[in-house]
Structure formats: structure tokens, C-alpha cells
Amino acid sequence: MTNAADATTPGPTYLDSASSEPLHPAARATLLAALDQGYADPRRLHGPGRSARLLLDNARAVVAEALGVRADEVTFTSSGTDAVHRGLLGLHRARARVGDAIVHTAVEHSSVLHAAAWAPGEHRSVPVDAAGRVGVDDVIAAAGAGPTAVVAVQSANHEVGTTQPVAEVAARLDGTPLFVDACASAGRTPLPDGWSAAAASAHKWGGPAGVGVLLVRKGARWVSPFPHDDRVDARASGFENVPAALAAAAALQAVVAERDETSARQARLVDRVRAAVTAIPDTDVVGDPVDRLPHLVTFSFLYVDGEALVHALDRRGFGVASGSACTASTLEPSHVLAAMGALTHGNLRLSLTRDATKADVEAFLAVLPGAVAEIRADVGL
Amino acid sequence: MTAPALELDCRELLCPLPIIELARHLTDVAVGELVAVVATDAAARHDVPAWCRMRGQEYVGEDSADDGSPRFVVRRLS
Structure with a gap:
């Protein structure tokens, strides 16, 4: 399995290493x-x-x-x-x-x-x-x-x-x-x-x-x-x-032998994601921007069903996680987001694998605003 | 608190629908007036204050609707 974008056979881009990193x-x-x-x-x-x-x-x-x-x-x-x-x-x-x-x-x-x-x-x-x-x-x-x-x-x-x-x-x-x-x-x-x-x-x-x-x-x-x-x-x-x-x-x-290089590269990519996501209107970028894990970044979009967004991104070839629980009223929202006072709906957690590339991240950022806008348009906002 | 100018019945609506209703109807009240969201979804308790923070409105607090359902009160600032 590779994360590298291949022009001839585009495969899914896995951006959920915080749930599980692919086998080294x-x-x-x-x-x-x-x-x-x-x-x-x-x-x-x-x-x-x-x-x-x-x-x-x-x-x-x-x-x-x-x-x-x-x-x-x-x-x-x-x-x-x-x-x-x-x-x-x-x-x-x-x-x-x-x-x-x-x-x-x-x-x-x-x-x-x-x-x-x-x-x-x-x-x-x-x-x-x-x-x-x-x-x-x-x-x-x-x-x-x-x-x-x-x-x-x-x-x-x-x-x-x-x-x-x-x-x-x-x-x-x-x-x-x-x-x-x-x-x-x-x-x-x-x-x-x-x-x-x-x-x-x-x-x-x-x-x-x-x-x-x-x-x-x-x-x-x-x-x-x-x-x-x-x-x-x-x-x-x-x-x-x-x-x-x-x-x-x-x-x-x-991974410990490689981590100085991996962490520095991932932290730069996460900085890039934070900057790009902040430009999407009505977005709550959560977590400390500096004193943080190198590989993950979390944000929430107002008026968006987080699980619908996960499905929309999956259809576009990107695997990301969500801390939102919108589809079942019995499910509590993320206790982490709630404790922080962060927006609990419309949430995505993106986490980079050790071989995630700038191309992976740019491809994700190219489709994310459209996916968010589409869901917001469905509710007239 | 003073009686809200508008109470939105969002009982049984799942997140983020109560927040969407709040956004749609905020301008139904005058600046300075209160709008209340009655919501049974667990996320509303966190997301109404978060919406106020993100949209520059004032979160006044939580009380109860006539039937005991949680009610979240917002003051329109702009």
C-alpha cells in the first residue's frame, strides 16, 4: 500500500493514521x-x-x-x-x-x-x-x-x-x-x-x-x-x-530512527492544512497550533454533518476520521471537542501516514472546500 | 432572563440541524433581542455556544422550555 498519488491508477488516499498507521x-x-x-x-x-x-x-x-x-x-x-x-x-x-x-x-x-x-x-x-x-x-x-x-x-x-x-x-x-x-x-x-x-x-x-x-x-x-x-x-x-x-x-x-525527518515533514504539511482550512468560511480549527503532535490536525465546519462529509470525501478518494456523531441521536458528541468548547458537528480529523506527501495533502485540500460547500448548499447555507 | 423574542422548536432534530435553524432565524429578531433554541440533541449544548463564539453573537445560557426540554438562549449582537 502506498500513499503516493499515481497518475494512472489513483487509489484512495488514507489520512487516518491516528486511528491506525499502515504496517511499516x-x-x-x-x-x-x-x-x-x-x-x-x-x-x-x-x-x-x-x-x-x-x-x-x-x-x-x-x-x-x-x-x-x-x-x-x-x-x-x-x-x-x-x-x-x-x-x-x-x-x-x-x-x-x-x-x-x-x-x-x-x-x-x-x-x-x-x-x-x-x-x-x-x-x-x-x-x-x-x-x-x-x-x-x-x-x-x-x-x-x-x-x-x-x-x-x-x-x-x-x-x-x-x-x-x-x-x-x-x-x-x-x-x-x-x-x-x-x-x-x-x-x-x-x-x-x-x-x-x-x-x-x-x-x-x-x-x-x-x-x-x-x-x-x-x-x-x-x-x-x-x-x-x-x-x-x-x-x-x-x-x-x-x-x-x-x-x-x-x-x-x-519509526524512532526516522522520526526527526518524518515529524518535521508532517508538521510542515499540517501547518499547510491549518492555513488552507482556516480560509474556508465558518471553520473552527481546533488544538494547539504549535505544541502538538506532528501528524494530525482537526477542524470543524459550521452547518455540516461530519459523517456526511466523511462519506463525501471517501467518494472523492480520501479516508479521514470525524469526531462528530450526527446521525444517531443516542450518540454523544466527542467529549474532547465538548470539553474544549469547540464545535462538535462538522468535525474532521486528518492524520498523516509516515509516507504522506505534499501531493496527497494538496489533492485533499483541492477537494475539501467543494465538499463542504456542497453539503452547506444542501441546507441552504 | 427576559423572555426571548423567538423560540425555535428543534426538538428531535439531529445535529447540526438545530444550529442551522438558529442561523436561519437569527435575523428574525432585532439586534439586542433574544432567540432561544429548544433542542434535545446532545450536541446542541456545546454547539450553540460554539456557534455564538464563531459568529460573534452572545450566548446567554441554558434554561428549560415549558415541557422541560433543554433551551439555549442567544442574544443577537449584529
């Missing part, structure tokens, strides 16, 4: 090789078992080096969501004697919010500003409002790209553990400092789906919130997907 070539090659070598149970003492164990340990070492952490801080989970659940709830459970409240930003990923709602105890949501950023003082005040088990602050927002002041919060938490959902940023920007546990998701950096990474800082108190299992890593459960973990590690190693 390094991951594909590694996965195919590992499927034949990593099938056995890595706990067994026979040759195939030892081979699988070697591959798993190698994957762990590669991920640790790419993320700048210790190998014994890395656990492979069955998804990013699973890593979030284990990370947040494991810190929570370990603090049961101190308190059971969970403090989180209002714009955490739904996996964090669902985990917080599932855990016993109250949860305190901390509001964000119009850019989607939480205030350090506000987080500290919420953490001090009562006995607090754990504080959750994402590294960067998955819908609007705004980075969060993770290290600044961590520096002032005074012993309360910090959980960082790094799924939106892992591989793309360095991990922020100060977490007790963190989570990442391989398919968001070009690894295969079904691989999450749970990080638990050496010395942090963490107790499994779920039934124990007798696997290689006590923080996970279920039979390890060794080939996928190794492929995820290979992809991460590759």
Missing part, C-alpha cells in the same frame, strides 16, 4: 520471519520454546531502547486499551490503602475514562482550555481535593494533537503515582518524564494490531487488577503473540 515494511518483514520461528510457548524449555523466548526478550529489549526505558519495565499486552486498563488500574489497586479516587483530564481517551468508571471510588475530571490543554495547577488541586490513588494525564490528545504538561504535573504530584496514556504519541515523540505507568499501542506507530505496551517504572507500586496468569510476564495474561510483539518492536525501532 520493517514490521512486515519481521512478522513473516517470526511467524515461522516464534510459534512455541516461550515458557517451555525445549528448543522451539527457547527460540520463542529469545524472540520475546529481543522484542522487549528493542522496545525498551526505542522508548528509553529499562527492559524490565516493558510488558506486551493484547492491545493499547489493555495496556491502559492494566496501567491505570494496577496503580490504582496498589494504592488502595491510601485512597481510591482517580483524577484525570477531561480529554483522556475513552479507554482511560471507562477504566476510571469501572474502578471503585470517585473520579475527578479536570477541565481543559480552548486548546485542549489541562492546567498544571488544576490537576494538582484536583489531586489534593481528597485521598487520591492515581492521576491520569495523556502525553498528547488523540483527537486534536495538543500535548499535555506531563512532566510539570509529575514534578508537583508529591508521591501520587501518575499514569500516562502515550498511545497517541509513542514512536512519534519522546515519552514525557515522570510516569509511574504508561501505555502505548503498536498499530498506531506502524506495528501490527493486537499489541500494546505497558510500562511500569522500576520501583513503582503496581498490583494486577485482573486475574493472574502464569505467563512469562506477571503483568500480562494470555499466551504471548511473540511474532507480533517482535514486529511491533521492529516498527518502533524504524
